[in-house]
Amino acid sequence: MSLEVLAFGYGLVSAAIIALAAVGFSFQFGISKIFNVSYGAMMSVSAFVAYYVDIILRTSLWLGLVAGGISGAVLGLASERLLFSPFQRRRPAIAAVIILSLALDFFTQNAINAIAGPGFFSYRLPPETVFRFVGTAWTPLELVFVGLAVFAMVSVHLLLTQTRFGTAMRATAADRALASSCGINVRRSTSLAWAMSGLLAGLSGVVLAADSGAFSFVSGDTFFLVVFAAAVVGGLGHTYGAMIGALVVGIVTEEVAVFSPSLKYVSAFGVLIVLLIISPGGILQIAGKVRSDVISE
C-alpha cells in the first residue's frame, strides 16, 4: 500500500469538504464581486450551532447538520441584506469592502469566543471501521461526506441551469445592469444567492468540524484560507472552477504531506500565488474557458 496512493484517497476526502465551501464562496463573489473574508467565521458559527443541537440538546449529528446549514443561510442573508449590499450602494473602493468584511470576520469569530470560550469542542464520534479499496482507505462517514459534496454540486448545477431562479442569478452575476433592465429582480437574486452560499458555508462548517477530531472558534477561519485558495485556483466566481480548484488543492496538500507534513498548506498557497501571477482567472482562464472579467456559472 503505497503512501502516495493512500494520500490520494485522503486528498479526495479533503477535496470534497473544500469543494462544499469553495463553491459557496465562489458563488458569493460571482454575484456581488466582493471578497467576503467573513465566510470562514460563518463556517465556525454553523459548527457551533450543530454542536449545540447535537450535543447540548442531545439529538443527532444529522439534525445538527441541518441546523448548521440553516444558520449559515440566515447569516449569509443577514450579512448581505444588512451590511454588504447597502455598503456596496455607496460604491466604495474594493479595499474598503475587504476591510469591512475583515471587521465582520473578527467580530463574529470573537463573538463565538466570548460565548463558547477558547477551548476546543468535539462531536465525539465513535471510532469506525476502515474499508480498503485499491490502496486507499475509507470510513463510512468519509464516504457520506463525499456523497454529500457530490450531491450538493449536482444540486447547485441543476439549480443554476434548470430553474428560473438559477438563470436569474446567473444573469445578475454576468451583468447586473442589463439583468435589471431585463426585468429581473436583482436584489432578490442577490439575496437568494447569498442565502444559498450561506447554506453551503453552513454545511461545510459542520462537515469540517465532524471530519477533524476537534474544532474551536478559529477552525473556520483557518480552513477558509484553503477554501479561498481552492476557489481562486479554479477561477473565482465560477462554480465549476471552484470544484476543480478544490480537487487540485485537496490532492496537492495530501501528497505534499507525504514528504513534509509542515509544508502541507504552504504548498497550496504557493500554487495559489503562482497561479495568480500567471492568470488571475485561475485554471479556467488557462484552459481558455473564461476571461478573467466575465463571471458566470
Add this chain to the structure above:
Amino acid sequence: MKLSRNVPSYRRAEPRNGTRTARSIGAVFVGVLCVIGTLASAGVASAAMGTRSAASVLNVPVFEPFSGSEASTGPTLLAGCLSAVKTINAAGGVLGHRLNCRSVDSGSDPADAVPAVSRMLTSVPNIVLVMGPGSVAAPTVPVISAAHIPMISGSGSPQYDKNTDKYFYRAGPSDSLQGDAEAYWAWQHGYKTAAEVFTNDPGAQTIPGAITPLYTKYGGKIVKSITLAPDQTSYRTEAAELIAAHPQVIFTETDPQTAATFWSEAVQTSSKLPPVIGDQETTLQPWVQAVLPVAKLNLVSLTISAAAPTAGFRLYQKELLTLSSQIKNPSQYATFPGTISFYDGVVLSALAMDAAKSVNPPTYQPYMTRVTGVPSRGKTVVYTYAQGVAALRAGKTIDYSGAGGVIAFNKYHNVAVPFSADKLNDSSGALQNIGSVPLSVLLKLAAG
C-alpha cells in the same frame, strides 16, 4: 468603469483645513505627554512598592496566559496558587498578613507580555511573589527582577538551565531534563527504534531536541520525526507515515485538540499502535478525555509527580477540590505536576517569609533555599504550611517537602527531581505508577 456620481453634501461644504486640525492634534498630544511626565515625577503612590507595613493583604499574582493560544495554562497554574493560599490563610497567614492570588493575563506572545507585566507591577498592590512567567519569560523576567520580587516559573526552556538571576526560581524541570528522562526510560525498556510526534508550539520542540541526542547516544534510532502544525483538520497522511515507519515506541507531546484529531486518524490506519511515551501534558484530563474515546493508547507518561502521596499531597488535593467556584472542574489537576509545583512554590515562599520574619521580598528571598533542600540531619522535615510555622516557632530549622515531594534548588535555582512513570489505564482513564527514573541517573545525565 465607474458611472458618474453625486457629490455628497459634506464635500460641497467648506473644506476643513487639515493643517489646523493637525496642529491642534499635535498640541493635544504634547499635552498628554506633559501629563504623563508630571504623573511620573509627582509620584502616583497608589501602587508603589514598599507600603507594606499597614497592609494586611499581600498579593501573589499568577502571571500566565489566560488568553490566546496558551489560554489553558492560566487556570491550571492558578489552581495551585489558590489551594496554597487557602492552606496558608487557614493557618493564620504570614506574619499576620493574609495572602491573595490574582490572575494576571500575560498574553501568549512577547509583545503583549511586556505591557502586561508593567500593568501588573503598577496596578496590583503589595506584590510579595510572582508565580510565573512561563512561555513569555524572556522579556518579562528582567522587569520583575528589577522590581526585586522573587518569581517561581513553570517555564521549561533550556535558556534557564544556567540561570544567574537570583530572583528567578524554576518550579518544574527543564525540558532538557524531561527529554533525557524519556529517552532513558525508552532505552531501558528495550525499544531500539522510536518516532517523535510533536507540535511546533513554543516549548514543544525543546523536548525532542533533548530526546534525540541522548537516545541516539545510547544506540537507538529515531526512524521518524513528525512536526505537526497544531489544530488542523486532518493528519491522515502524517499518521499513515508514522505507522509505515514501524517504530517500537512513540514519543509525543501535543495539545489535546491536535491529539484528538491525530490519534483518531492514526488508529484508523492501524488498530495496533506501538506504545506511547508522554509527559505531564498527556496526563491532563482534557488530553485524556479527548483521546481515550477515539483511540486506546498504551501510554506511559514521565512526570515529576511524587511516587508516594504525603500528608502535604493529601492536603493539597483536599483544598483543590473546594475551588470549584473559582476554577472550572478543579479535580482534573489533582495529580498534575504543574499545579502541584505552583502550590509548593507559594507555600515554600510563605515559609521563607516566616523564617526571615519579613514580608519584604529582597529580605526573604535568600531564605527560599534555606527552607527547602535535600533532607539532612538537623533539619526538621515538614509537609504542610501549618507544620512549618509551628516548627519555626519552636526554633527549628525546617525543610519543606511539598505535595510533590522533595524540593531541591541547585545553584541555578533549578530543581532536579526524580521522574515517575505513570501508565494510563485505558478503560478508566486513571493513572497508575509503574516505575521511576531515579535522581542519581538524572543528575549524571544533566552533568553531561
Add this chain to the structure above:
Amino acid sequence: MSVAWQFYAITLLVYFGVNLMAGWAINFQYGVAGILNFGFIIFQSIGAYVASVTTLGASQPGGYQQYILGATLPWPLSIVAAGIAGGLLAIVVGSFALRPIGRAFQGIVLLIVAVIASDLVSTEFGWFDGTNGLAAIPKPLQGALGLGLVSYGWFYVGLTAVFCVVTYFVIRRCSTGPYGRKLRALRENARSASALGVNVRKETMVVFVVGGVIAAISGAVLVQFLGAWAPSTWMPSETFLYIAAIVVGGVDNMAGVALGVAILYTGILEGVQYFPSIGVGNLVGAVQWMAIGILVALFLWFRPQGMVPQRRRRLSTRVRTVRGSRANVVGVRERDDKNVLT
C-alpha cells in the same frame, strides 16, 4: 516615583513610537500610492529578526535557540542590517506581487505571502528558532551606558523619538511635492498616470521598498526593547490593526495616522485591559477585537476619510513669474478631493 509606573509609561511610549513608524509606512504604501499591502507585518518582522540575529552572535549548536546569520554587530549596524533586509524582502515580494492584477488581488497575494511566511518560520526551527522565537536579544548600548532599567528605558524612549522624527521627514519628503503628486496620480488611476509618462511599475516598487525599509526599522527598534520575538507576535492579522488605525485616524494624513495609532493601540488595546475581568479570562481579548471590528465598520460607513481627513490640495490659479526666468509657474498645490476608500 515608582519604578513600575515609569516603566509602564516607557513601554507605552516606545510602543507608540514603533506603531507610529509602522503606521506611517503602511500609510505611505496605501494612502499615498494605493498599494493594498495586507502582508505588511512580515516587513516589520524581518527587521526584528535580522536585528536580533545580528546582535545575538553565532548560533551555538546544542544551544537553546538556533538561527541563521549570527553576528555581533555594534548597535547602529544592526538597525541598518534590518532596514536592508526589509528592502530586499520588498524587492523580492514586489517582483511578483506588484504586477498589474488589480488592487484587490494584489492585497490578497500579499496576505497569502504573509501566511506562507508565518507558516514557514514557525515550522523551520533552523531559520529563527520556529515558534519558540528568539530571546535574550541584547539592548543597544546597554553595556556602554551602564544604566538601570528605568533610566535606560527613558534613554530608549528618546532613541525611539529620534527614529520617529527621521521617519516623519523621510516620508513627508516622499509624499509631498511633485513626487507625491506623481504617486497620488498613480493611486487614483494607474492607467492614466501611465499614459502621462509615470513609470507605474518602477514607482510602485520604490514606494513598496521604502515602506518595507521603514517597517523593518520599526521592527528592529521594537525587538531591541522587548528582547524577544516570536511568530505569535506577527500573525497576519496584525496588519489589520495597522489598517484599522489608519482608517480610523485618517488615510493619507500623517497626523491622522498618529491619532489613529493613539486611539487604537494605546486607547482601545490598553484600555480594554482595565475592564474588570468578567467571567473567563479570554473575554477581554474577545471584546477587544469585537470593539475594533465595530469601530472600523462604523468609520468605513460614516466617515471613510477618517477622523483627520486628507489635506485638500488646491490648484492655485494665480500665475507667478519666477524672477530671472522666462517661465510661468502655475500652481503649487493641486485639487485632490478623492480618497482611496471612497
